[in-house]
Amino acid sequence: MATIKTLSEQLSNQIAAGEVIERPSSVVKELVENAIDAGSTQIDILIEEAGLKKIQVSDNGDGIHPDEVMLAFERHATSKIYTTQDLFRIHSLGFRGEALPSIASVSKLTLETATTDLPGKHVYIEGGTLVEERIHGARKGTTVTVESLFYNTPARLKYIRTVQTELASISDIVNRLALSHPQIAFRLINEGNQMLRTSGNGDLKQAIAGVYGTDAARKMLTLASEDLDFKVSGFVSKPELTRASRNYMTFVLNGRYIRNYNLQKAIVEGFGSRLMIGRFPIAVIIIETDPLLLDVNVHPSKKEIRISKESELSALIIRAIQAALKEVVSIPSGLDNL
Ligand code: ADP
Numbered sequence: 001m002a003t004i005k006t007l008s009e010q011l012s013n014q015i016a017a018g019e020v021i022e023r024p025s026s027v028v029k030e031l032v033e034n035a036i037d038a039g040s041t042q043i044d045i046l047i048e049e050a051g052l053k054k055i056q057v058s059d060n061g062d063g064i065h066p067d068e069v070m071l072a073f074e075r076h077a078t079s080k081i082y083t084t085q086d087l088f089r090i091h092s093l094g095f096r097g098e099a100l101p102s103i104a105s106v107s108k109l110t111l112e113t114a115t116t117d118l119p120g121k122h123v124y125i126e127g128g129t130l131v132e133e134r135i136h137g138a139r140k141g142t143t144v145t146v147e148s149l150f151y152n153t154p155a156r157l158k159y160i161r162t163v164q165t166e167l168a169s170i171s172d173i174v175n176r177l178a179l180s181h182p183q184i185a186f187r188l189i190n191e192g193n194q195m196l197r198t199s200g201n202g203d204l205k206q207a208i209a210g211v212y213g214t215d216a217a218r219k220m221l222t223l224a225s226e227d228l229d230f231k232v233s234g235f236v237s238k239p240e241l242t243r244a245s246r247n248y249m250t251f252v253l254n255g256r257y258i259r260n261y262n263l264q265k266a267i268v269e270g271f272g273s274r275l276m277i278g279r280f281p282i283a284v285i286i287i288e289t290d291p292l293l294l295d296v297n298v299h300p301s302k303k304e305i306r307i308s309k310e311s312e313l314s315a316l317i318i319r320a321i322q323a324a325l326k327e328v329v330s331i332p333s334g335l336d337n338l
């Protein structure tokens, strides 16, 4: 019989990375979410070779206490929840304490961080092993640089698709995070070219303009509806502006970008016959509710979350869209025959 042993920390982090860090865009998502949780107002993302060569995320958030930097790389170490009660009232994007150790175990990672009043810290970790740690003079905030992603996990590297596909996935996730946080100025730079810039002035319509262009932002209808459990706001495009993909509909639930097929269906149902088959509006739907109605702890990536009273929320979205569409004067049928 083989002997039973506990996995080494290095190995268990690599196994966790298999779940949380599927591809370069997962790294971008986790690092940017950490920057958001740190209260940043400016987040810059630099990409090289679709993230396989380099992903750098710089923020001007709170920074990490110099004595806690190495703890942040331990699995299940987090500053975001401490008790079971906290788990049911999550206000942050992160809480699992898995991203940094996972990413560090499958890349060459440099982290530089500083708080307002303490000396900053610089660490360099290669495949989960600390190589360099020193004091670092820097302004408040954190910069994480991830190089040679998956260099020590060849199977994962093989699975990565083309540069274009990976870049599209990175751009998509940054767009959604920028739409979810209009109060943060985002910049996404790929190989030196700016792919996205938002102003961070707090205005959702301006964030939409940054992501989808000013023309699209001009063709938006305002949503506003609430019932006892949910408050829905945001924007949806007029029926004249549609896309051939569902990917332009974004849901932000208590500040977290989520995917939800039923809520997408609710948007389409709200439009009724005003949408052609296979066409979808651009939408950013902001939903606020009591965190007690949500279970965020369903999937490691937290993109899918369980909502109690989801059908009630769908009905509210349908009503919000129908009300917004009433503002649009419909062209009387037969007018085009005149
Ligand atoms: P989680 O986000 O689930 O807590 P992570 O592994 O992503 O776990 O991060 C571990 C901890 O490191 C966080 O709880 C936070 O205290 C700290 N941290 C990570 N990134 C940043 C950042 N950009 N700014 C400030 N603190 C950070």
Ligand code: MG
Binding pocket: 030, 033, 034, 094, 095, 097, 099, 100
């Ligand atoms: Mg995190």
